[in-house]
Amino acid sequence: xxxxxxxxxxxxxxxxxxxxxxxxxxxxxxxxxxxxxxxxxxxxxxxxxxxxxxxxxxxxxxxxxxxxxxxxxxxxxxxxxxxxxxxxxxxxxxxxxxxxxxxxxxxxxxxxxxxxxxxxxxxxxxxxxxxxxxxxxxxxxxxxxxxxxxxxxxxxxxxxxxxxxxxxxxxxxxxxxxxxxxxxxxxxxxxxxxxxxxxxxxxxxxxxxxxxxxxxxxxxxxxxxxxxxxxxxxxxxxxxxxxxxxxxxxxxxxxxxxxxxxxxxxxxxxxxxxxxxxxxxxxxxxxxxxxxxxxxxxxxxxxxxxxxxxxxxxxxxxxxxxxxxxxxxxxxxxxxxxxx
Amino acid sequence: xxxxxxxxxxxxxxxxxxxxxxxxxxxxxxxxxxxxxxxxxxxxxxxxxxxxxxxxxxxxxxxxxxxxxxxxxxxxxxxxxxxxxxxxxxxxxxxxxxxxxxxxxxxxxxxxxxxxxxxxxxxxxxxxxxxxxxxxxxxxxxxxxxxxxxxxxxxxxxxxxxxxxxxxxxxxxxxxxxxxxxxxxxxxxxxxxxxxxxxxxxxxxxxxxxxxxxxxxxxxxxxxxxxxxxxxxxxxxxxxxxxxxxxxxxxxxxxxxxxxxxxxxxxxxxxxxxxxxxxxxxxxxxxxxxxxxxxxxxxxxxxxxxxxxxxxxxxxxxxxxxxxxxxxxxxxxxxxxxxxxxxxxxxxxxxxxxxxxxxxxxxxxxxxxxxxxxxxxxxxxxxxxxxxxxxxxxxxxxxxxxxxxxx
Numbered sequence: 239x240x241x242x243x244x245x246x247x248x249x250x251x252x253x254x255x256x257x258x259x260x261x262x263x264x265x266x267x268x269x270x271x272x273x274x275x276x277x278x279x280x281x282x283x284x285x286x287x288x289x290x291x292x293x294x295x296x297x298x299x300x301x302x303x304x305x306x307x308x309x310x311x312x313x314x315x316x317x318x319x320x321x322x323x324x325x326x327x328x329x330x331x332x333x334x335x336x337x338x339x340x341x342x343x344x345x346x347x348x349x350x351x352x353x354x355x356x357x358x359x360x361x362x363x364x365x366x367x368x369x370x371x372x373x374x375x376x377x378x379x380x381x382x383x384x385x386x387x388x389x390x391x392x393x394x395x396x397x398x399x400x401x402x403x404x405x406x407x408x409x410x411x412x413x414x415x416x417x418x419x420x421x422x423x424x425x426x427x428x429x430x431x432x433x434x435x436x437x438x439x440x441x442x443x444x445x446x447x448x449x450x451x452x453x454x455x456x457x458x459x460x461x462x463x464x465x466x467x468x469x470x471x472x473x474x475x476x477x478x479x480x481x482x483x484x485x486x487x488x489x490x491x492x493x494x495x496x497x498x499x500x501x502x503x504x505x506x507x508x509x510x511x512x513x514x515x516x517x518x519x520x521x522x523x524x525x526x527x528x529x530x531x532x533x534x535x536x537x538x539x540x541x542x543x544x545x546x547x548x549x550x551x552x553x554x555x556x557x558x559x560x561x562x563x564x565x566x567x568x569x570x571x572x573x574x575x576x577x578x
Numbered sequence: 579x580x581x582x583x584x585x586x587x588x589x590x591x592x593x594x595x596x597x598x599x600x601x602x603x604x605x606x607x608x609x610x611x612x613x614x615x616x617x618x619x620x621x622x623x624x625x626x627x628x629x630x631x632x633x634x635x636x637x638x639x640x641x642x643x644x645x646x647x648x649x650x651x652x653x654x655x656x657x658x659x660x661x662x663x664x665x666x667x668x669x670x671x672x673x674x675x676x677x678x679x680x681x682x683x684x685x686x687x688x689x690x691x692x693x694x695x696x697x698x699x700x701x702x703x704x705x706x707x708x709x710x711x712x713x714x715x716x717x718x719x720x721x722x723x724x725x726x727x728x729x730x731x732x733x734x735x736x737x738x739x740x741x742x743x744x745x746x747x748x749x750x751x752x753x754x755x756x757x758x759x760x761x762x763x764x765x766x767x768x769x770x771x772x773x774x775x776x777x778x779x780x781x782x783x784x785x786x787x788x789x790x791x792x793x794x795x796x797x798x799x800x801x802x803x804x805x806x807x808x809x810x811x812x813x814x815x816x817x818x819x820x821x822x823x824x825x826x827x828x829x830x831x832x833x834x835x836x837x838x839x840x841x842x843x844x845x846x847x848x849x850x851x852x853x854x855x856x857x858x859x860x861x862x863x864x865x866x867x868x869x870x871x872x873x874x875x876x877x878x879x880x881x882x883x884x885x886x887x888x889x890x891x892x893x894x895x896x897x898x899x900x901x902x903x904x905x906x907x908x909x910x911x912x913x914x915x916x917x918x919x920x921x922x923x924x925x926x927x928x929x930x931x932x933x934x935x936x937x938x939x940x941x942x943x944x945x946x947x948x949x950x951x952x953x954x955x956x957x958x959x960x961x962x963x964x965x966x967x968x969x970x971x972x973x974x975x976x977x978x979x980x981x982x983x984x985x
Contacts, residue, residue: 318841324722325744330780334702337783342630350784351847351973354694355723355744360974363841369858372841372976373752376696377724377742384741391759416708416718459728460737524722569728 242393243449244576245400245442246309249532250275250298251435252521256305261536262544265519271418272409273433273521284365291348292361293328295408298436299358300365303404307366310440316398317371318359319388320406321381323524325355327410335412358406358436371398379566380457381405382437382528386574387455389441404438405528421494429493433521437528439535450538453477453559453575460569463502470507473573485557486512486537488530489549490564492522499565508561512543512552519546527564527572534560534576592758592834593823594982596677596816598669598772599926601913602638602809606672611930614938615958619912621795621807629779631786634793637777638809638914640665651733658716660697661810663726665919666774669812670730673770677816678828685767685822688739689731690757691814692749692773694918696723699776726774739766744918746972747880748839749773750813751921751980755837757817767822772814772922781808781917788847790884797942798881798908799888799954806882809914813922815929832929835965836867836981847973848886853894855977856880860898860967863979867965874904874981875963876937878924879954880971881908882915891969892950905961907954911941921970921978928966928982935963 249255253265256278266276275298280289283301292300299320307315333349354360356374363372371392375384382405392398414432421427441452456473458466474480487508489500504513514537520529537543538560543551562574599606602620603613613620624637642650647664648657651671659667670689674682697720704714719725727742739760743752750773757771775781785791785808792805823830840862842855849856864871880891888908895903909927916923931937940954964984971977 323724333784334698334705334780337702337779338706342779342783345783345787347784347787350780350787353784354746354973356746356972356974356976357846359745360841360846360976363843363975364846367843369840369843369854371839372745372974373756373839374743374745374974374976375741376722376744377727377740378722380741381724387741388756391763391765394763395759412705413718413721416715419709420715420718457741458738459731459740 240394240443242390242441242452243445244452244535245440245446245449246306247439247532247535248302248306249435249437249529250278250302251529252276252433253519255532261540262546265546268431271431272414273431274409275434293326293352293408295326295406296358296361299404299406300361302436302438303362303402306438306440307402312400312440314366314368315400315402317392317401318362318368319373319385319401320359320404321375321385321525322355322406323376323378323381324407325376326353326357327413328408329353331410331412378570379524379527379564380570380572382525383455383457383572390452390455393441393443400440400442402438402440404436405525406436407434407523407525409434426495428522430517431521433523435520435529437532448539450535451577453577455574458571461571463499466571467506470573477575481507483559484508484511484561485554486514486552486560488514488516488534488562490517490527491515492517496565496568499568500563503563510553513549514543514547515549516547530562530564531574534562538576538578589762590819590821592761592817593820594815594831594929595818595823595828596673597926597929598672598676599813599923600640600665600669601811601916601923602640603912605642607926613912614927614930617939617941619795619941621914627777627779629782631782635782635791636795636807638807639777640810658720659729660720660726661699661776662693662697662774663729665776665810665812666691666726667730667733670734670770670814673814673816674734682735687736688760688766688769689727689736690741690753690769690771691727691730692743692753692918693723693726693775694744694746694749695778695780697721697725698778698780702779745976746974747917747920748970748972748976748978749918749921751970751978752839754815754921754925754980755839755978758834758837761817761819768818770814770816772812773919774812775810775917775919777808777810792883795942796883796911798883798910798940799947799952800943801945801947803883803885803888805884807914809916811913811916811919811923813919813926815922815925832932833983835983836863836869838862838866839978842975842977844975849890849971853890855975856891856894856969856971857897859977859979860894863981867981869965871899872902874965874967876931876966877904877906878928878966878968879906879908880969881910883910889947889949892947892952896950903952905937905955905959907938907940909938924968925980928968931966932963932982932984936960
């Protein structure tokens with residue numbers, strides 16, 4: 239089976255990650271319930287004529303994708319695969335509200351046209367004039383992971399050599415408030431702010447110097463905590479590893495009652511590994527785990543865990559193998575293995 | 579995901595062992611087959627959605643109401659299933675039963691579904707009550723497109739791999755394609771693939787603003803076509819590796835012999851003049867299936883009956899097949915355009931074409947398109963059919979093609 243190497247990773251998030259000059263040295267701390275991403279200067283990458291009608295998610299996605307391609311020195315990827323939990327929710331809300339407010343009259347098509355989930359992938363293809371494989375996943379908090387699985391498969395099938403993969407979600411203006419309202423009424427609902435972001439990566443079969451390897455990825459829709467441990471051990475065994483091989487683990491703690499899944503996994507299997515948390519910095523959204531992917535690659539490349547994300551220091555000074563674990567409400571578990 | 583195949587040299591063939599469908603022409607595979615063979619369209623006036631456009635559109639509605647679906651599926655009354663989820667579950671359940679699967683976990687089984695607007699049918703009814711009404715609030719979590727898939731997976735007991743695709747009107751074809759690839763790679767042994775979409779004011783008004791909804795029954799590939807009829811429905815296929823299907827003594831309905839995905843990279847909603855994306859998808863699918871164009875016996879075309887799609891698709895078909903155009907038809911005149919579900923609905927019809935050795939008629943066709951001169955099959959045509967090509971194209975330039983074979 240062919241290996242998957244990561245040739246670039248770019249993230250637009252609530253932190254200043256897009257320039258990524260100081261790797262989370264100066265983090266931004268938020269008190270708000272909803273936080274916008276730190277937007278790049280879009281016109282450095284795309285013409286204002288093109289971005290004029292684009293909503294936040296599409297702009298973030300197209301720009302993060304462009305930069306990821308630039309860093310990887312790639313003009314035309316063999317595939318463009320995106321994942322998004324809520325899709326183009328701003329345009330969806332806009333079109334929906336004009337239907338309701340105007341009783342189905344005086345509607346214009348722009349927001350409808352741009353409301354489809356595949357808009358980001360389509361706009362990237364359009365910008366590059368890229369006729370190659372193009373796909374979009376939208377499966378809650380497994381949206382980015384599904385896109386990664388497809389990319390890994392394409393590379394292994396030898397159907398592609400270089401694949402552009404991204405996870406995108408925008409805050410929107412209305413739906414997010416309803417979701418937060420539900421969370422606030424819960425006993426121990428999500429405690430971190432809600433946010434947005436776009437993370438893009440170029441995966442390749444070509445081994446480059448210092449390139450981090452995407453060793454493997456698995457998603458599990460439903461499992462008890464006990465089953466999860468067994469499935470994770472099987473997953474590591476399939477990759478010829480045991481739990482001791484994991485030097486650091488990145489956990490998706492968001493302050494809700496299901497954080498005990500993370501605790502259970504770490505106490506049971508990874509008490510010696512460094513533990514990293516990030517959602518207090520990135521905020522929560524369906525593709526927040528793509529931020530963790532960006533973080534994991536940077537930790538491995540820089541051999542440094544920024545203080546603001548370090549939960550517990552592990553025994554190993556050098557970090558060779560890193561595991562990402564995310565879940566949503568005790569369901570939709572994902573494990574991603576990254577290696578130097 | 580890890581490859582569990584022991585012998586990596588043998589790539590398993592992927593077979594269809596079960597199908598389920600609910601559409602405007604029937605609530606089962608059998609009912610759909612009967613309507614297809616009787617040239618009986620399901621398109622008519624809209625009855626389940628209160629829209630100001632009711633007098634000026636025709637749609638392909640599923641006959642069952644939500645209450646009837648809930649009762650058929652024996653769901654609790656206080657459920658938060660959207661119509662998209664109800665239709666999806668109804669069809670997926672038939673597919674699993676049809677494949678005679680008694681224990682879903684006897685093999686490593688996945689679910690790959692697809693939808694365009696997910697739970698929009700409920701969201702648009704409840705949006706303005708979300709902040710105040712507790713009865714409405716249960717539909718907040720059912721809005722996102724992954725919700726229907728998760729409900730179907732839970733009901734069927736698929737606990738490991740499941741995902742949702744959304745590439746507009748090519749979605750379900752991409753779901754079928756991913757399923758076949760995962761089986762070939764040895765990552766799954768069995769997978770339920772397809773798509774679901776319910777009619778919604780959102781899509782009715784969306785297509786209305788684009789001025790591509792026909793006031794009358796749609797006329798795919800006709801010179802005087804005036805646009806599409808929206809439809810709703812869901813369809814799923816059970817795919818298995820040939821080895822397991824044979825071991826279990828299953829009847830093999832069809833082989834998935836080719837598939838491809840390409841992007842037109844031309845415009846967010848319009849297809850290019852030379853149908854580049856469609857051409858590439860068909861050509862690559864033929865290459866993968868190792869088939870020559872002349873071996874295709876029937877094309878179930880995308881054929882939405884919009885001026886743009888049918889012309890672009892006709893040109894792409896001519897580019898692939900030259901002067902030797904196979905029998906082709908669009909079945910949108912039966913079901914309307916079921917958006918994300920269309921690729922699976924038409925994959926089921928393609929399997930039926932293989933089983934019945936029949937090319938289904940393209941309803942409402944009168945005169946050929948001047949630029950291309952192509953004439954679809956207009957009456958039931960019995961003939962030897964070994965390979966069927968099914969096309970699905972969507973907004974965002976997403977073009978996919980699938981080839982189903984008898985052997």
